[in-house]
Amino acid sequence: IDLKAFQLVELLFLQRSNTQAVISDDEKKIRGIASYLHLNFSEKIDFEEIAGKNGYSLRSFYRKWGQYYKDPPKNYLNKIRFSEVGRLLRSTDLTVSWGFKIGRSSTNRFRTTSR
Numbered sequence: 001i002d003l004k005a006f007q008l009v010e011l012l013f014l015q016r017s018n019t020q021a022v023i024s025d026d027e028k029k030i031r032g033i034a035s036y037l038h039l040n041f042s043e044k045i046d047f048e049e050i051a052g053k054n055g056y057s058l059r060s061f062y063r064k065w066g067q068y069y070k071d072p073p074k075n076y077l078n079k080i081r082f083s084e085v086g087r088l089l090r091s092t093d094l095t096v097s098w099g100f101k102i103g104r105s106s107t108n109r110f111r112t113t114s115r
Contacts, residue, residue: 006038029054030068034076041080047073 010031033050051061065073 006035010035026064027068029056030064033065033073034069037073037077038080041077041084045077 033054036050037045047061048058051058054061056064062072069076071079
């Protein structure tokens with residue numbers, strides 16, 4: 001439900017922003033990709049495939065992404081994942097396993113993002 005609510009809020013924001021200023025096609029695509037990451041964070045994400053489906057080379061996708069988001073796409077995705085892992089660990093007895101390795105750097109990132 002949280003992810004669906006996020007997508008709805010983002011769509012409403014884009015609609016509201018659209019009446020106040022012209023939003024470029026690139027911004028719509030990049031924000032749509034961000035929504036996709038929020039909705040599919042537990043899946044294996046292929047940024048090259050996502051870039052291609054949206055008409056970008058991988059390099060141009062990363063450049064365009066950087067115009068709208070502070071963190072690179074992989075870091076953005078990991079923040080979403082760690083946030084959800086933290087939420088699940090705090091609120092359930094579930095074990096969590098998604099397409100990324102848990103190592104020393106992952107543990108440190110989790111501690112940083114879960115505060």
